[in-house]
Each structure stands twice: as C-alpha cells, then as structure tokens.
Amino acid sequence: MVCDNCQKKVGRVATQDVWKSGSRNTVESGGKKLNENKLLTNKNSRYSPYTTKFNKCKICKSTIHQPGSTYCQGCAYKLGLCAMCGVKILQTKNYRQSSV
Incomplete structure (x- = not known):
C-alpha cells in the first residue's frame, strides 16, 4: 500500500x-x-x-526489496500505513485481519 504522494516514487x-x-x-x-x-x-x-542496499522493516526487521520504503508490505497492510512514508491510509479498527 502506497499513498498518492508516494505513487510517483514507485519503480517502473x-x-x-x-x-x-x-x-x-x-x-x-x-x-x-x-x-x-x-x-x-x-x-x-x-x-x-x-x-x-536493502532497508529493513521498522516493525518486523525483514528485508524490504522496494527502494525507499520503510515498512514491508505485510506490516503496512496490517497497520494501514503507506509503505514508503508511514502515513496512515486506512482505518483498520473494524477489520478482521490475521496476525500472520
């Protein structure tokens, strides 16, 4: 998940x-x-x-293969954050998400 501002930074x-x-x-x-x-x-x-040089996720410390990102896709989806800048995109309070 990437916010609208970071969409132009994503690799092509x-x-x-x-x-x-x-x-x-x-x-x-x-x-x-x-x-x-x-x-x-x-x-x-x-x-x-x-x-x-690959970055590490701030939460789970796994390797991120997208340059410029601070969160992996799994952690960004679970928390509703932008993977690049960390801005809250989605309200996940009422969602039933797995802890995996």
Missing part, C-alpha cells in the same frame, strides 16, 4: 502494461520511446542486487 517496469488506456508507459501516452535501449538510457536507475 520496462515492459508495457497490458491495459492500454490507463497505462503509464505506452507510446500513445508519451511515456515510452520507440527503439530505445533501456540498458543505455536508464543506467543510473537500473536495478542491481549487488550494489543496492
């Missing part, structure tokens, strides 16, 4: 979205270039498991 995929009318990276919307070499153009933002 190099492939096109299947749903064309709402996708972010199609040719029609201007987000994808034709005949572009992704290896050369996005050298700085390219994912590398050896150079990327």
Whole structure:
C-alpha cells in the first residue's frame, strides 16, 4: 500500500502494461520511446542486487526489496500505513485481519 504522494516514487517496469488506456508507459501516452535501449538510457536507475542496499522493516526487521520504503508490505497492510512514508491510509479498527 502506497499513498498518492508516494505513487510517483514507485519503480517502473520496462515492459508495457497490458491495459492500454490507463497505462503509464505506452507510446500513445508519451511515456515510452520507440527503439530505445533501456540498458543505455536508464543506467543510473537500473536495478542491481549487488550494489543496492536493502532497508529493513521498522516493525518486523525483514528485508524490504522496494527502494525507499520503510515498512514491508505485510506490516503496512496490517497497520494501514503507506509503505514508503508511514502515513496512515486506512482505518483498520473494524477489520478482521490475521496476525500472520
């Protein structure tokens, strides 16, 4: 779960979205270039498991594989928080959630 402010910070995929009318990276919307070499153009933002320092979740101390996040997906969902900034998104008082 990510809030609306952190939505633009979320990583993007190099492939096109299947749903064309709402996708972010199609040719029609201007987000994808034709005949572009992704290896050369996005050298700085390219994912590398050896150079990327993974953060730990503040609650359960598990490894987070999304850069810039402070909470893992499980803890963010259970508490109703944004995984990146920690803002309360959802009121979970009346929900029946498992403790796993």
